[in-house]
């Protein structure tokens with residue numbers, strides 16, 4: 300009887316561990332593909348002079364304070380990414396702080412990007428300071 304319980308315990312443990320997505324920032328990836336990939340492309344390379352890249356983007360690397368605000372409130376006007384000037388419109392969306400944080404951690408580590416990951420506390424603070 301006891302050994303059956305052990306068996307059950309290990310079976311449940313096995314199922315629990317394997318149902319966890321082992322991919323890092325998988326919610327961020329799902330959200331990215333659903334909300335950003337159309338424009339920035341699945342491979343993060345953007346689209347010619349219309350949509351700036353996220354893969355290898357110096358702007359993404361150098362402006363961690365601005366990124367949460369861009370995701371929530373959008374971005375328009377001149378912006379220079381990897382030496383190329385863009386002047387288009389990106390719409391914002393009412394994502395939660397957690398969604399924004401997960402998406403940033405995804406784009407900061409996808410496609411060979413090795414930019415620092417962010418915390419929910421930092422993202423929350425940055426969102427409070429948008430437009431100031």
Ligand code: HEC
Nearest residue numbers: 334335338351352356358359375376378385386387388389
């Ligand atoms: C409708 C197309 C569109 C969608 C959807 C979109 N973006 Fe953008 N994004 C743009 C454009 C266009 C710019 C540049 C705006 C400008 O010229 O000022 C931009 C700029 C950016 C920048 C800063 C510049 C850079 O390349 O590093 C980041 C970061 C970014 N977007 C991330 C995202 C993320 C993450 C999402 C999904 C939550 C997203 N975008 C959704 C079009 C889009």
